[in-house]
Amino acid sequence: MNSRVLLLCQEGEARHAYLREMEAVAAGVDAAASYGELVRMMRGTAYQGVVIDLVTSIKAPKEEKERAGQILEVFPVLQVRWDADSRTIRTIAAGKTLDAGTLAEFINVHCEPFAPRTIRSDYRKPLNFNVLMYKDESRRDESPERTVTINVSKSGCFLFSSEDWTVGGNVRLTLNELEDKTPIAGIVRWSVKWGEAMAIPGIGAEFTSVGARQAEELVNKYRL
Numbered sequence: 603m604n605s606r607v608l609l610l611c612q613e614g615e616a617r618h619a620y621l622r623e624m625e626a627v628a629a630g631v632d633a634a635a636s637y638g639e640l641v642r643m644m645r646g647t648a649y650q651g652v653v654i655d656l657v658t659s660i661k662a663p664k665e666e667k668e669r670a671g672q673i674l675e676v677f678p679v680l681q682v683r684w685d686a687d688s689r690t691i692r693t694i695a696a697g698k699t700l701d702a703g704t705l706a707e708f709i710n711v712h713c714e715p716f717a718p719r720t721i722r723s724d725y726r727k728p729l730n731f732n733v734l735m736y737k738d739e740s741r742r743d744e745s746p747e748r749t750v751t752i753n754v755s756k757s758g759c760f761l762f763s764s765e766d767w768t769v770g771g772n773v774r775l776t777l778n779e780l781e782d783k784t785p786i787a788g789i790v791r792w793s794v795k796w797g798e799a800m801a802i803p804g805i806g807a808e809f810t811s812v813g814a815r816q817a818e819e820l821v822n823k824y825r826l
Contacts, residue, residue, distance in 0.1 A: 604629050605627075605628045605650045605713040605714050606628065606629055606631075606632075606648070607628050607631055607650060607653060608633075608640060608643060608651075609624065609631060609633045609654075609655070610635075610653070610654045611634075611635070611654075612655070612657075616655055617655070619684050619691060620682060623691060623706065626706070627709050628713070632649075637667055637670040640652070640670060641721065644720060644721045645721055646720065648718035649677070649719070649720075650677075650714070650716045650718050651678040651680070651709065651713030652674055652678070652679045653680050653681075653708070654680070654682070654696065655684070656682065656683040659681070673722075675794070675801060675802075677719075678708070678712035680693055680696060680702065681694040682694070682705065722755070722757070726754060726755040726760065727754055727824070727826055728752070729751055729754045729824060730750045730751060730752070731750065731751045731777045732748075733748075733750060733751060733761060733775050733776065734746035734775070735748075735761060735774070737767075737771065737772070752804065754826060756809075756817070756820060757809055758807050758808040758809050759807055760802075760805070760807075761775070761804050762804045763793075763804045766795070767793045767805050769791065769792060770789065771789070771790045772787065772788070773788045773790055773807050777816075780816055780819055780820075781819060782816050784816070786809055786811060787809070788807040788811075789808050789810055790805050790807055791807065791808050
């Protein structure tokens with residue numbers, strides 16, 4: 603009963619049905635009518651999961667949906683559909699949630715253990731830099747992991763990785779396409795482990811040290 607979850611659904615009978623069932627098992631439930639509203643709410647409030655009405659999602663603008671999809675990659679997500687004839691809720695697994703179950707099971711099993719989090723305020727652009735990635739700054743003999751970025755912003759990036767990472771740990775990144783190849787220091791803010799879900803495994807890294815020339819190139823050349 604400690605979970606705080608967010609529902610995406612337009613006003614109507616379906617939204618009321620979802621809210622009745624969710625409020626019976628969650629400590630807090632908020633509702634958004636569009637992906638744009640959902641993103642704005644997630645910037646200011648920490649949530650443990652997201653429930654998406656399938657009909658609302660289908661009707662949403664493609665660009666808005668794609669941008670929100672990148673943001674929701676690390677959250678437990680469940681798709682639902684209201685059947686007005688039988689007055690029942692159908693659930694469909696999505697994102698990291700491999701088994702659908704009922705709405706109550708989704709909240710108790712997937713949302714409850716998930717650490718509440720807000721989303722970043724800046725937009726991450728899909729850019730695939732070739733990267734040499736190091737875990738331990740103190741080990742100068744460490745062999746880098748050769749990888750790529752999935753998306754990048756002025757403040758961080760998501761990188762593919764099948765290695766095990768510690769949230770809060772340090773990372774050093776050499777972006778091959780930048781003219782200044784000085785390693786960029788960062789902190790691992792979240793990770794998706796290989797094999798845990800039908801999602802790209804990797805880490806979300808926040809930049810802690812970016813050179814002036816590197817920042818200028820990211821903004822001016824790559825339009826971040």
